[in-house]
Amino acid sequence: MAGTGFFDGVESVRFEGPQSTNPLAYRYYDRDRLVLGKRMEDHLRAAICYWHNFVYEGGDPFGGPTFLRPWSAGDLAAARLKADVAFEMFEILGLPFFTFHDRDIAPEGASLGESNRNVREIADIFARKMETSRVRLLWGTANLFSNRRFMGGAATNPDPDVFAYAAAQVKNAMDVTHHLGGANYVLWGGREGYETLLNTDMKRELAQLGRFLKLVVDYKHKIGYKGTILIEPKPQEPTKHQYDFDVATVFGFLKANGLENEVKVNIEVGHSVLAHHSFEHEISLAAAHGILGSVDANRNDYQSGWDTDQFPNNAPELALALHAILKAGGLVTGGFNFDAKVRRQSFEPVDLIYGHIGGMDTLARALIAAAGMIKDGALDRFVSERYAGWDRDEGAEMLAGNRDFAQIAARVEREGLNPQPRSGRQEYLENVVNRYL
Amino acid sequence: MAGTGFFDGVESVRFEGPQSTNPLAYRYYDRDRLVLGKRMEDHLRAAICYWHNFVYEGGDPFGGPTFLRPWSAGDLAAARLKADVAFEMFEILGLPFFTFHDRDIAPEGASLGESNRNVREIADIFARKMETSRVRLLWGTANLFSNRRFMGGAATNPDPDVFAYAAAQVKNAMDVTHHLGGANYVLWGGREGYETLLNTDMKRELAQLGRFLKLVVDYKHKIGYKGTILIEPKPQEPTKHQYDFDVATVFGFLKANGLENEVKVNIEVGHSVLAHHSFEHEISLAAAHGILGSVDANRNDYQSGWDTDQFPNNAPELALALHAILKAGGLVTGGFNFDAKVRRQSFEPVDLIYGHIGGMDTLARALIAAAGMIKDGALDRFVSERYAGWDRDEGAEMLAGNRDFAQIAARVEREGLNPQPRSGRQEYLENVVNRYL
Amino acid sequence: MAGTGFFDGVESVRFEGPQSTNPLAYRYYDRDRLVLGKRMEDHLRAAICYWHNFVYEGGDPFGGPTFLRPWSAGDLAAARLKADVAFEMFEILGLPFFTFHDRDIAPEGASLGESNRNVREIADIFARKMETSRVRLLWGTANLFSNRRFMGGAATNPDPDVFAYAAAQVKNAMDVTHHLGGANYVLWGGREGYETLLNTDMKRELAQLGRFLKLVVDYKHKIGYKGTILIEPKPQEPTKHQYDFDVATVFGFLKANGLENEVKVNIEVGHSVLAHHSFEHEISLAAAHGILGSVDANRNDYQSGWDTDQFPNNAPELALALHAILKAGGLVTGGFNFDAKVRRQSFEPVDLIYGHIGGMDTLARALIAAAGMIKDGALDRFVSERYAGWDRDEGAEMLAGNRDFAQIAARVEREGLNPQPRSGRQEYLENVVNRYL
């Protein structure tokens, strides 16, 4: 491939089937294969992120950069090189989407005005590249957490000037996302939380956060942006506590601000784990509340207590989440963004490719398995039958609110009700799931 | 003391002051001492629970009972003996409240009707004893988790007959609580959750749970009960996941059902820890949402992954929670229920007394410390000043919703805003807190 | 099948291949299939445990029994019925081994003598049944944790009489295990730890525990028992801290007592998780130290903080552990004991069968995958090449102890050593593993 030479020697990754031992081929991800009548690509809507691939340099809390990328200078020329490499990577992997934070793509300037102009300059490069590329923008977002000014929060900062600054930055990121046809706009509140309650007025901060979200929604409508606004829950890290702790917390926050029909969630596997939920729990809960938006695909090490952002590699684990997504009707404007980074010892460019191939194949296997479960209906049928009593007679009446405690109690006594349990059949169902894997 | 002889040799526990080395005296809990103008007893409203003291027999998942209580037969005679011993314990400790589940106080009968009658029979004994005792009922509740019929949930059971049974049982428990003048009625959903999503319809179950809560509230109003309805959050145990995971989750659930002005939360220290929050976080969040009801006082071992329900013994930890409670105006109908049990090796009756003495003294020290902080205002002043910008000019306008993104962004550019952070002073504030301890 | 009727309607479980949808057939476990030249049965040496199948009654910390087994009376007649059912289950599942605690198989008597006689009586029944059955004993052990007398420890009890009692009980359990040809004898120290350091003399207790283990080893030699003595590590639960925390801790304990050549470890998946290790870590560490003995196969829920003892159902997770076991030469006297229980809602007899079928198929898939990795050597070759420098020249000399700091430092300076890292290739290797799954 002509170009930057960054991925020299790496060809476009193609589907070669499960028997392939080519480490640079997909074994399961066959984008045009029909699954439940829809192309695999259209089910998964996979995205490559700028953040982990082009911003992360291999550092950790005890060590510096290890990747030594050619764009480490961090100026606009480096940003242009990054853009070239990014689109080469999109081409190599053949995935349909990408995602970015404003600061991922362009350097911070001496003022917000200059920063915003830098973002727009690179976005214009993206726009031109997208004219000849298949790749589209899954979502854009603003980085309101790396700069020192946000150390005490962005929308939830004690200083209203920081709120204002963040608002102006988000406005620009929304404009750019709109301009590039982004399917969604994401808010992740990395600093919207606290380090210690001793210096924090939680009630005030929640009010500030609600106001900010309303401003985002208002602005979306004002500019005619049709994408979905997404909040990405995370319980902690970098802050001790983040206000968007998990899906249930975000749902309560949306309800409190009357925004539950305007905003959905972007659920990350690793953040679910940090919040002590399974990923499929978060998916299922969001679906139950009607706020399932998009997914950040990765995995967390179960023995580490921080966000490890590794590539997914366990198809059985993801199959249950895919099953929940398919049951909910699939992702609409959302997709699977690989919020995953190669390990700091995986410093060669080709490691980025290996990571995404493994992730895509894992997603594809999980999708195929989940589709099999859906098609056969084995799980759903079991569940429907288990709750069937609620669809008729007194079950339906009680659920509809047509019986009060006195009436119910009278019936229990009259009929001498003494309900007998049925086996939950967990082991049987787990075995059924394994038939598809 | 005449009576059952269970606590033979143990006298009423009195306040003797910090210098006392009498293990059967309070060193800090001086019920009539005025703290911020209110009696200590009226601040803390401490309660002794039936559950841990008279139901728990010392078992754990790998071992059987160790306590060998004289009421282990479990019939109505045993229940009457338990009642006698309980009131002797209330007398010895001199705390103002007690709490119970229906099944704690009376045995399950052959039918729900008989079970309910058993509960009412013992409740009548309570009523007579309360005529001559200072002790009052902080709250009652129904045990919807121990019996086999609830293995798959009570309100959230796949079988509507179990819902009906639970409704009839709760109705009776509410009647009894009302009859005894209980200040609150509590719902803890030990089985309202799931073991595996494979056999669970989460959306249905959440609807069932919402319906049940509405029925509870309706019934409260119907019978003219003036106490507070409380939900007790817990993330898991016994189930893998409980729907009332934490305060934020319960708040969202209340909002979804329009019950946020009808129901408050009963926050347990140990449940906060299991949900990976600090206790003071849960208190502060409930206060911010206006749903702070009552407290289950205990502590959890930080190295154990289950609910250890130990007596509080670390005053500095509790002082921050007390501070948050005082700031919120204190507990109104709520109190501090000792949801704490002696260890299974502490099988002698006097160990129950030691546990409560240590717990009360810890609460008292925490209260005194928190009151000192409130009085001096050192923490509050710091916080007010930190957020002062939000009370004036553009801060106030933005928060009130009088500025949109375009206006804010224009001002940021016009004024060249570049906000500079101020030190969060966490270490200084931690030192200030330690002045009061 | 004639017999107790407990499993009425359940036929012997046979291998039917991956395409089978018969829930009572093995899909992957084909005992005579050769894997790396050895029968699958001989690789896995799977065992059915008495403890979870015939002792656990479905209780949890918040609820009583749900299983309602016909042997709940708990007397010797019940023990005989249990034995009959157990051997019917062994027959149905066709697995080669079983395991038990002394108290699992026979009731506690009025004295230790009577208890021991009860155990021997049932063991004699086992011996007779084993004459006509394929099933053999993987290991026996003594329950030194359920009875109230052990609440403060067995070998580590502050009371030496409890140590003596435990010694006499273990002696009997070893005799019985020897008599039944058990391949191993296991020690799990459920109460060998502490609840609080405040009442604990750790140094003394460690000395007591070391003495006890030496007595076990001495007795083994005295009676000519040829099986392996195994310690089963667990970090906690039931106690706050157990002295056999994990493999590394047990290794240090064995070294301190000079028993590292006499005793090996029985590693449980769920205990590894509770100790914040991966299962393959514990396997690999034990292999590195030469103390890999046997395995307790199960899985732990990653979101629960206690020992959930579920059946394995994720083959990719287990494949890495099987790979480590195969690399270490396989299990010799050890095997895979299903230390797993059906959920308390799975109260029907057939659920026990479903659980074991799913577990066996998961193990079989993991074995097949691991064998594939071994056969191709893809992982091992990568690792060998990565460390190749240590096999030659200065690497070998340094490792052998033939260079001191001064010599090494001089060479570093002389040669201007500035070593350059190579990619760790984690993502590539993870993808390689997935080729086998």
Add this chain to the structure above:
Amino acid sequence: MAGTGFFDGVESVRFEGPQSTNPLAYRYYDRDRLVLGKRMEDHLRAAICYWHNFVYEGGDPFGGPTFLRPWSAGDLAAARLKADVAFEMFEILGLPFFTFHDRDIAPEGASLGESNRNVREIADIFARKMETSRVRLLWGTANLFSNRRFMGGAATNPDPDVFAYAAAQVKNAMDVTHHLGGANYVLWGGREGYETLLNTDMKRELAQLGRFLKLVVDYKHKIGYKGTILIEPKPQEPTKHQYDFDVATVFGFLKANGLENEVKVNIEVGHSVLAHHSFEHEISLAAAHGILGSVDANRNDYQSGWDTDQFPNNAPELALALHAILKAGGLVTGGFNFDAKVRRQSFEPVDLIYGHIGGMDTLARALIAAAGMIKDGALDRFVSERYAGWDRDEGAEMLAGNRDFAQIAARVEREGLNPQPRSGRQEYLENVVNRYL
């Protein structure tokens, strides 16, 4: 104070007593106060670390530096400025010790030779400053984790040249520590572990690590260094797994290499928490094994899963650890190094002072409380009596190895032993502890 001006306006911190509200005074740390006959300073031997105070710049995984220190250039001139500021801070706080990594004090050069010379140049500055200062060196150590070359380990690297490089670097750090009269030399293996077992030969790496430690001990003896060699356990972070997981693991490692009399442990509060132990557990275990060396004083946030390195602020928690240290005879060459950093929002120089004041006062309160417990002997007496049976008759005989299983079993039967438990009195003991706090 003349000098760098970094701490302008901050005077020397003096003891003013518990009533002081001066935030820049000690309230409990009174260095000359006699506690159990020894000066408080000599008990605690507190140290200020270079690492957190002068290397940490306020970054976290999601944000850059916030501290903006004047030495950020990172060259030798900056290193000299850092040294000046460091000694000003030692003077202000009046603590008796400091600690450093080689890379903390001097910049990395173009070669190891140059790096080593840089370290020695700054060490010479230290030596001169120490002539007129009270401050001494508690320990030195080498940073074998930040540089990219150590990404795959130092002693445990697959490349023996990295081992050699690390050896040469440690030799220099030991020389410098010896030269400055350091009381200890520390090894923390931040990269001595693995990210994935897929690319790791654990057995080889453990052998390499053992060899390295032997070389360290040999070199110590060769140069006549009289300080103590210390290993600092940590379970993980930065690596997924570190070989020096906890005290028990290190003990096993020392035994395996025959170094248990040559090397002790440096126990960090936060690392204990990460390893799911209490700090007092790690202290007590090290004392039981005779390897208690020194302490890294800090605290970890219980809700965060990573190493938060906060200043201690909860005296009751630390009192139990101090009690264990005093019981073990106190720290000899070791001390309390504040391995603690101010939060990234605490970016002003004075925040460093607040942090240390709070930490010292917490340690002092914990010491005073622990000394009270020791003096009264209340806890120790209880424990001695609890185990008294082991000091006489059959208890002593069994522990000494003078009874075998057959003899013990015969006695149990003969005497009809049926030992009865005594209450463990945990709640009572916790209340006793609280008398001292």
